[in-house]
Amino acid sequence: MxxxxxxxxxxxxxxxxxxxxxxxxxxxxxxxxxxxxxxxxxxxxxxxxxxxxxxxxxxxxxxxxxxxxxxxxxxxxxxxxxxxxxxxxxxxxxxxxxxxxxxxxxxxxxxxxxxxxxxxxxxxxLRAPGHRTQDERTAEALRIAIDGVGTGLTAEQRAAALRLANGPPADPGTADPAADPGTGRRAVDDAVVALVEALPHRDSPWAARRRALAALARRLVTRPVAAVAVAGVYVLQVPPLVGAPIEALAGDLRATRELGASLAMVAAAAVAAALAVRAGFLLRADRHRALRLLRASVLVDLLAGQVFKFTALQFDATVGLGLSVLLLAVLTVELHRTPGAAR
Structure with missing residues (x-):
């Protein structure tokens, strides 16, 4: 079995x-x-x-x-x-x-x-499932319906549930045991559709506000000035992060706390800075590649540098983390808008 x-x-x-x-x-x-x-x-x-x-x-x-x-x-x-x-x-x-x-x-x-x-x-x-079996589509439609029991469904929820229950399997060329009429699959889907259609309608005042906020965030993030401003603030973090450990190293090494973390922080900052400088030289010739390098610079900071920043600076590193996350969001959106994103 x-x-x-x-x-x-x-x-x-x-x-x-x-x-x-x-x-x-x-x-x-x-x-x-x-x-x-x-x-x-x-x-x-x-x-x-x-x-x-x-x-x-x-x-x-x-x-x-x-x-x-x-x-x-x-x-x-x-x-x-x-x-x-x-x-x-x-x-x-x-x-x-x-x-x-x-x-x-x-x-x-x-x-x-x-x-x-x-x-x-x-x-x-963890992306949303792309190729779903009919079992997964039916289960998701039923989950949406269960969420609406007692509260009703918004128009968006009802439309999504009906698409899931009525839609074909993601890969029609592959036999799906759950789609075999002998298993009663169609009857199950019809029952889910009937449940979704029977649930009352619910207006969602928050839905319009969420859409408005999302649209505002997209407008702010997609402005070129946003990328320049956030990148500028991000770059301004580098000298203090490098200077503080170097100053400590130039003093009494025995008094330096978390020397290893400080050295690793300098190394990560140097790698991130090198990637950012390379991105600056490529910005006019190949904008898409430059944005990818700049995003790689931010990822080096987030996945390596920040670990040592928190070790050396403790929770004072939180402000810099917020700027790095914001820049990563701006760069990700900008990459999708830049010609060559499909490469």
């Missing part, structure tokens, strides 16, 4: 973005609150209730939410709670990797950043 893989969810990418955003925000807010409050401790008499326990509790609640409830609100709630729980857990990674259970272990910030960087890369690479 053939083993079938589970049907892929069309909302998984959005839900994972919620989880990642919730986790990142939780780490930053936790660090800010503890520093502001003077690192208070909950407990007494030799007991200390670490916030990793609250993280485990939130993860349990998130899992329970997905098991006990249907619908998108439950999934979004579980993703937010799970992200917050994971953030509270990973925030204490310094205690788990050191013998002295050191919350302030300097490389912990780099480990936390790298963990979320890997999660974000997975989310970015």
């Amino acid at each position: 053939a083993v079938r893989t589970p049907a892929r969810s069309g909302s998984s990418r959005a839900d994972l973005w919620v989880m990642a955003g919730s986790g990142i925000a939780t780490v930053l807010l936790t660090r800010w609150f503890l520093a502001t409050a003077g690192y208070p401790k909950l407990g007494g008499g030799g007991l200390h209730i670490a916030h990793v326990l609250w993280g485990g509790l939130l993860l349990a609640v998130a899992l329970g939410t997905t098991l006990a409830f249907h619908g998108r609100p439950a999934r979004v709630t579980a993703a937010a709670l799970g992200g917050a729980g994971f953030g509270l857990f990973i925030d204490e990674v310094g205690k788990f990797v050191t013998e002295r259970t050191d919350y302030f272990y300097p490389p912990a910030a780099g480990i936390i950043y790298l963990t979320f960087a890997v999660l974000v890369v997975i989310v970015v690479r």
